[in-house]
Amino acid sequence: MNKVWWKEAVAYQIYPRSFMDSNGDGIGDLPGILSKLDYLKDLGIDVIWLSPIYESPNDDNGYDISDYFDIMSEFGTMEDFDLLLKEVHARGMKLIMDLVVNHTSDEHPWFIESRSSKDNPKRDYYIWKPANEDGGPPNNWESFFSGSTWEYDEETGEYYLHLFTKKQPDLNWNNPDVVKDIYEMITWWLDKGIDGFRVDAINHMGKAEGFPDDPHPEDQRYNTGYKMFSNLPQVHEQLQKLNREVLSKYDIMTVGETSGVGPKEALLYVGEDRNEFNMVFQFEHMGIDCGTQGKWGVEPWSLLELKSLMSKWQTELYEKGWNALFFNNHDQPRAVSRFGDDGKYWSESAKLLATYIHTLSGTPFVYQGEEIGMTNVAFDSIDSYRDVEILNYYKEKVVEQGQDHDEIMKRIHHKGRDNSRTPMQWSTNDQAGFTAGTPWIEVNPNYSSINVEKQVQDPDSVLNYYKQLIQLRKKHEVLVYGDYELILENDTEIYAYTRTLGQEKLLVVLNFFGGTPTFRLPSSLHVESHELLISNYGVEEDVNIQEFQLQPYEARVYRIK
Secondary structure (H helix, E strand, O other): OOOOHHHHOOEEEEOHHHOOOOOOOOOOOHHHHHOOHHHHHHHOOOEEEEOOOEEOOOOOOOOOOOEEEEEOOOOOOHHHHHHHHHHHHHOOOEEEEEEOOOEOOOOOHHHHHHOOOOOOOOHHHEOEEOOOOOOOOOOOEEOOOOOEOEEEEOOOOEEEEOOOOOOOOEEOOOOHHHHHHHHHHHHHHHHHOOOEEEEOOHHHOOOOOOOOOOOOOOOOOOEOOHHHOOOOHHHHHHHHHHHHHOHHHOOOEEEEEOOOOOHHHHHHHHOOOOOOOOEEEOOHHHHOOOHHHHHHOOOOOOHHHHHHHHHHHHHHOOOOOOEEEOOOOOOOOOHHHHOOOOOOOHHHHHHHHHHHHHOOOOEEEEEOOHHHOOOOOOOOOHHHOOOHHHHHHHHHHHHHOOOOHHHHHHHHHHHOHHHHOOOOOOOOOHHHHOOOOOOOOOOOHHHHOOOHHHHHHOOOOHHHHHHHHHHHHHHOOHHHHOEEEEEOOOOOOEEEEEEEEOOEEEEEEEEOOOOOOEEEOOOOOOOOOEEEEEEOOOOOOOOOOOEEEOOOOOEEEEEEO
């Protein structure tokens, strides 16, 4: 297996708007990030990933870019960015940026020109279609944020395509001028010295030829049309060209966001012979609690399903591609509230989930606040929410369809993206030490008990446990390059596996729930000696490893011989 720096790294995602505000306007910014670099270095972070900081009207919190070559004024200036990049590198860390090239903002100069007339030179930078025979949208595809993917534009009497909000028109990647302009922009940032990209929604850059309807159930106005604009062959043609002409010329880390892929499809993106990306974010494990309701479903989840899904990814990509490992990001609710217990066993379950992510094969991503066990928030009023996806969902279900307010709010409390976007909880000071002003979104009220300041002082804190885990991964190469083998496959409470590299073997034992099951070593594993490397409970060194009872949400990692 090729040894490279991005396989050995631990990454940390910053959502700049919510990380640290330096000037009291209630919005996180680049000088705020700069002020916390030593905190990240102390945590053990190697790579910082910044969610979008480009100029944007913020219809979708920066994922709608109006100028790729400028910094959002709320975040600072290009001089602020240059200083941040210099200081990140001075601390031996790297910085990767979000690259959003499936779409732009409708306020990008390209789109302003494109919509101005049918014969404008930039018209074909985006996807325009006339109405269908009955005067409606060109087809029945549904936006990720509810409603049709098509928006009628009176200026020229045609519809433009937007897979996300109507202020995020999709670029036309079949236009060579679009490709050329995007390559120039990517090259400009790489020449500035950044260390790579997380590439947003990139598997949607290809659309089905002819833009046909997608068959859909009678009771739905629109269908998702997912297979009409996801993971199509032209995506791979474009990515291989991008890699060949731009990315391969730099020593960088590339991560594609690719919803809707399994391991076989993922290998088309990350296979070491494919020359596309280093790794992808996949979301199969993010669907285990959704049931038939999709994104907004709140269903009990099965450990057997998690084992099956993740084991498939661990084994099928091994020595062929690379995994990106995460439970949290800016688009997901907080993992400790979703897959752990954010009440009685808050600390234990936060540490358990961390142990899991950091002992799998792949590059772990820590999302801001995860390292202190930040939880979901349950705002009483819909007016406290800021996320366009949440607001659209509430409007569609409650305002337009008359569904029960309490039921929809319950789903938003469980699954809404603003759960992960409340301000970082630095201290017990006003507004959690995030700002001296009024934050753009309310702080989670539990900041007085969950914050960095408190956890730095506590040797048993979630934060200090993360530091131990990250150092463990740096010390034991088996955690990076070793193979993964699932054991106790049918146990409904315990998730256990081994990691093996040469003569070194680790045993990971995780109790994912609040019971006290007994772990029994399988007869296939012969253990002569063992050493406990880390645990989220106090464990006696001379414990009988052949059989022992686990505490609620207990995690143990042994080196065995």
